[in-house]
Amino acid sequence: MGEGQLAxxxxxxxxxxxxxxxxxxxxxCVTAPKPTDGFSVCLQAAVSPSLGSEEPLxxxxxxxxxxxxxxxxxxxxxxxxxxxTATVWRSLSPFWGEEYTVHLPLDFHxxxxxxxxxxxxxxxxVIGKVSLSRDAIAADPRGIDSWINxxxxxxxxxxxxxxxxxxxxxxxxxxxxxxxxxxxxRDLAPRDISGTSDPFxxxxxxxxxxxTSTIKKTRFPRWDEVLELRAAPGAPSPxxxxxxxxxxxxxxxxxxxVEFPPQVLQQKPPNGWFRLRPFPRAEEDSGGSLGALxxxxxxxxxxVLPSRYYRPLSELLATAVLGPAxxxxxxxxxxxxxLTSGDxxxxxxxxxxxxxxxxxxAGPFLDYLTRREVARTTDPNTLFRxxxxxxxxxxxxxxxxxxxxxxxxLQPVISRVFEEKKYMELDPCKMxxxxxxxxxxxxxxxxxxxxxxxxxxxTGYLGAIVDAIVGSAGRxxxxxRLAFKQLxxxxxxxxxxxxxxxxxxxxxxxxxxxxxxAPAILTPKLFDLRDQHADPQTSRSLLLLAKAVQSxxxxxxxxxxxxxxxxxxxxxxxxxxxxxxxxxxxxxVDVDEEEEAGGPARALIPRSATVREGxxxxxxxxxxxxxxxxxxxxxxxxxxxxxxxxxxxxEWQTRSSIPVSHIRAVERVDEGAFQLPHMMQVVTQDGVxxxxxxxxQCKNVNELSQWLSALxxxxxxxxxxLAACHPGAFRSARWTCCLRAERxxxxxxxxxxxxxLGDWRDPLDPDAETQMVYxxxxxxxxxxxxxxxxxxxxxxxxxxxxxxxxGSLEGACPDALARQKAAAARLLxxxxxxxxxxxxxxxxxxxxxxxxPLGP
Numbered sequence: 001m002g003e004g005q006l007a008x009x010x011x012x013x014x015x016x017x018x019x020x021x022x023x024x025x026x027x028x029c030v031t032a033p034k035p036t037d038g039f040s041v042c043l044q045a046a047v048s049p050s051l052g053s054e055e056p057l058x059x060x061x062x063x064x065x066x067x068x069x070x071x072x073x074x075x076x077x078x079x080x081x082x083x084x085t086a087t088v089w090r091s092l093s094p095f096w097g098e099e100y101t102v103h104l105p106l107d108f109h110x111x112x113x114x115x116x117x118x119x120x121x122x123x124x125x126v127i128g129k130v131s132l133s134r135d136a137i138a139a140d141p142r143g144i145d146s147w148i149n150x151x152x153x154x155x156x157x158x159x160x161x162x163x164x165x166x167x168x169x170x171x172x173x174x175x176x177x178x179x180x181x182x183x184x185x186r187d188l189a190p191r192d193i194s195g196t197s198d199p200f201x202x203x204x205x206x207x208x209x210x211x212t213s214t215i216k217k218t219r220f221p222r223w224d225e226v227l228e229l230r231a232a233p234g235a236p237s238p239x240x241x242x243x244x245x246x247x248x249x250x251x252x253x254x255x256x257x258v259e260f261p262p263q264v265l266q267q268k269p270p271n272g273w274f275r276l277r278p279f280p281r282a283e284e285d286s287g288g289s290l291g292a293l294x295x296x297x298x299x300x301x302x303x304v305l306p307s308r309y310y311r312p313l314s315e316l317l318a319t320a321v322l323g324p325a326x327x328x329x330x331x332x333x334x335x336x337x338x339l340t341s342g343d344x345x346x347x348x349x350x351x352x353x354x355x356x357x358x359x360x361x362a363g364p365f366l367d368y369l370t371r372r373e374v375a376r377t378t379d380p381n382t383l384f385r386x387x388x389x390x391x392x393x394x395x396x397x398x399x400x401x402x403x404x405x406x407x408x409x410l411q412p413v414i415s416r417v418f419e420e421k422k423y424m425e426l427d428p429c430k431m432x433x434x435x436x437x438x439x440x441x442x443x444x445x446x447x448x449x450x451x452x453x454x455x456x457x458x459t460g461y462l463g464a465i466v467d468a469i470v471g472s473a474g475r476x477x478x479x480x481r482l483a484f485k486q487l488x489x490x491x492x493x494x495x496x497x498x499x500x501x502x503x504x505x506x507x508x509x510x511x512x513x514x515x516x517x518a519p520a521i522l523t524p525k526l527f528d529l530r531d532q533h534a535d536p537q538t539s540r541s542l543l544l545l546a547k548a549v550q551s552x553x554x555x556x557x558x559x560x561x562x563x564x565x566x567x568x569x570x571x572x573x574x575x576x577x578x579x580x581x582x583x584x585x586x587x588x589v590d591v592d593e594e595e596e597a598g599g600p601a602r603a604l605i606p607r608s609a610t611v612r613e614g615x616x617x618x619x620x621x622x623x624x625x626x627x628x629x630x631x632x633x634x635x636x637x638x639x640x641x642x643x644x645x646x647x648x649x650x651e652w653q654t655r656s657s658i659p660v661s662h663i664r665a666v667e668r669v670d671e672g673a674f675q676l677p678h679m680m681q682v683v684t685q686d687g688v689x690x691x692x693x694x695x696x697q698c699k700n701v702n703e704l705s706q707w708l709s710a711l712x713x714x715x716x717x718x719x720x721x722l723a724a725c726h727p728g729a730f731r732s733a734r735w736t737c738c739l740r741a742e743r744x745x746x747x748x749x750x751x752x753x754x755x756x757l758g759d760w761r762d763p764l765d766p767d768a769e770t771q772m773v774y775x776x777x778x779x780x781x782x783x784x785x786x787x788x789x790x791x792x793x794x795x796x797x798x799x800x801x802x803x804x805x806x807g808s809l810e811g812a813c814p815d816a817l818a819r820q821k822a823a824a825a826r827l828l829x830x831x832x833x834x835x836x837x838x839x840x841x842x843x844x845x846x847x848x849x850x851x852x853p854l855g856p
Contacts, residue, residue, distance in 0.1 A: 101758030128290035143298025150290040157278040159256035161187040167269040176231035184222040191245040191253040195672030198246040206237035220738035236262035310770040321368040349392035355769035424454040470584040485589040513553025522546040617697035663715035665722040673729040709757040788824035
């Protein structure tokens with residue numbers, strides 16, 4: 001698309017299917033050439049304008065704002081989404097390992113990562129940025145996984161927003177004339193300290209230029225001015241419209257531009273909204289002088305059909321998990337298990353677990369994979385040790401259904417470790433004798449004293465962890481206990497020998513301790529146990545605790561066999577804990593089948609459960625008058641699926657509430673509205689149709705993003721959502737954003753209901769998960785056809801009973817081959833039906849077929 005070409009209109013999809021765009025992001029680590037106090041990464045996403053679209057789920061704001069030195073990106077108005085990593089202090093090579101799944105509108109066009117040096121006093125310093133276009137992320141289905149050099153942040157390149165123009169080319173007695181009607185702009189970057197700008201437009205055509213008036217203190221100016229320019233002799237000239245922020249002192253700040261080539265002016269003069277762009281310039285490569293950031297980014301975008309189209313595939317999946325697993329070679333699950341590997345397998349495992357949880361078949365699904373894994377395992381020491389689909393599915397299952405349980409068990413001890421900041425070290429090579437508290441005035445403690453003190457602290461923390469775990473059998477979710485019970489039975493049936501009596505325990509503890517408890521202790525930030533990463537000393541303490549828990553999960557079988565002989569002082573405590581863990585595992589699997597929470601579910605947590613809670617500053621919109629700072633009151637908020645309630649404190653009995661069903665929009669608020677950062681608004685509608693706004697302030701940008709996401713997801717199914725709202729407040733008889741004097745004036749900025757963060761609390765969506773499974777199966781369709789339907793060696797007649805096929809079919813009995821061949825044919829038929837449904841929906845979307853019922 002040319003610089004000034006009209007943005008493609010946002011198509012309104014038929015109401016019977018939805019489009020989704022999902023972007024998993026992992027910020028791994030960064031290298032930097034200069035000292036810093038603490039590193040953090042700020043992530044922002046921006047979207048393009050959508051001409052003529054009234055669909056609130058597909059709308060968003062512009063690009064990120066300008067970044068003057070020492071100012072955090074997103075200070076004021078930001079892109080449609082902003083999130084920051086935790087800060088890693090005093091390091092030139094910080095490691096985060098943080099992962100985000102962000103649901104974005106289909107028209108997002110850029111993802112930017114800003115690396116910041118956090119300062120205790122004053123603004124954070126911007127080190128550099130990495131900017132990725134949507135096309136670059138989508139170029140490879142596997143996404144981006146590499147080191148990328150940081151580039152300098154140029155304020156003139158940090159533009160956002162759109163401008164509305166209507167251009168006419170006229171001919172009169174004096175020659176050609178260009179008439180440019182500059183109507184308005186929206187979501188401009190805030191260049192002034194007040195969080196606003198003083199914008200004016202400058203129009204260039206050939207050698208002529210003319211300016212609009214300047215509108216003070218707004219990011220949503222409305223000019224409605226018609227500017228005329230006469231053609232100069234010579235070749236046709238392009239039209240360029242620039243927006244600037246007027247400054248009384250110093251030079252004006254650039255806000256963005258649009259440009260239209262002569263051909264566009266002649267053939268289709270611009271008329272509509274256009275995204276502002278920076279001045280064209282070559283991308284500067286710092287050559288690594290600013291450092292580099294390692295990123296892993298993948299874009300997933302797909303069309304989700306109505307539920308009835310997925311029913312045949314869902315039935316095949318359900319039939320597979322309820323049938324014999326060992327001889328299965330042609331079911332969808334068998335094909336997927338053979339096709340996937342690496343990160344793709346982990347993503348698939350998450351989708352499958354969610355799919356079967358939504359159908360009430362999580363237990364049979366995990367049992368199916370367990371039977372297949374156990375059947376092909378000959379050495380019990382290797383059981384579930386690889387990253388097979390069975391291992392990944394059980395791991396993701398625990399994270400999806402067991403996070404509240406994990407928090408209840410580990411949160412108290414983890415919080416103590418962070419708050420007490422005790423120095424603990426057993427490795428003589430890593431001991432820093434000066435770091436421990438002196439016992440007397442005789443000098444630095446000896447290595448032996450440090451070891452004894454560390455051993456006492458470690459056993460104290462470990463004792464609390466083990467006590468919490470072994471006493472938690474009754475609090476473990478019933479569906480998890482049943483999955484472990486099935487696992488226990490399958491392993492015991494496969495390895496009944498006396499010498500393998502511990503295998504059934506190791507199978508469960510390998511998941512629960514090695515893949516659940518120990519990783520959460522090691523990196524509590526990634527399991528939502530803490531808001532920040534641990535400092536180096538606390539991180540080392542957590543590593544020692546995680547190693548000890550891992551040894552307990554291994555039932556002490558590998559104690560003394562590794563290189564870490566310095567862990568020997570802990571061995572007596574670890575061995576005493578092993579018997580307690582065995583008893584705990586026996587109690588854990590002692591559960592009745594009736595206790596399963598089984599049936600089809602739509603959510604992983606009950607509607608009455610608290611989704612998010614914490615203190616916020618609240619102000620209720622009041623008619624007339626100014627809104628002083630003291631109008632904000634500190635209240636403790638709780639959000640459930642039904643209501644957003646608040647009170648003076650968590651224990652306060654009298655609570656007020658906002659029904660979630662009344663919410664019509666949840667949006668950011670400009671910093672300039674109240675001269676306060678991290679603000680959001682909840683717009684509700686009462687029984688008579690009147691709109692009311694509640695303003696809330698969060699303590700930081702991450703808390704703001706998380707509350708926005710939680711509220712938007714809770715109200716996702718509400719009708720009559722607002723397509724636009726005011727990002728400012730009505731103060732001094734006008735809106736602070738667009739300066740309009742009517743309180744009832746239509747919103748000047750589009751809403752962003754579709755922009756959310758994905759997490760384990762998200763409602764289950766079997767249709768979306770089945771769509772992803774369908775896409776994965778398409779990758780193995782040709783292989784399946786060759787293996788079962790085009791392979792002449794597959795003979796299902798009785799006479800061929802001793803004949804040998806190829807691959808996994810070799811030596812199979814004729815009846816089994818016939819069943820596998822029929823299953824393969826049925827699966828291929830289902831995939832073909834889904835292919836046709838997608839083609840017909842795409843044609844309907846493009847207007848090439850008449851809307852109406854699709855499919856057979």
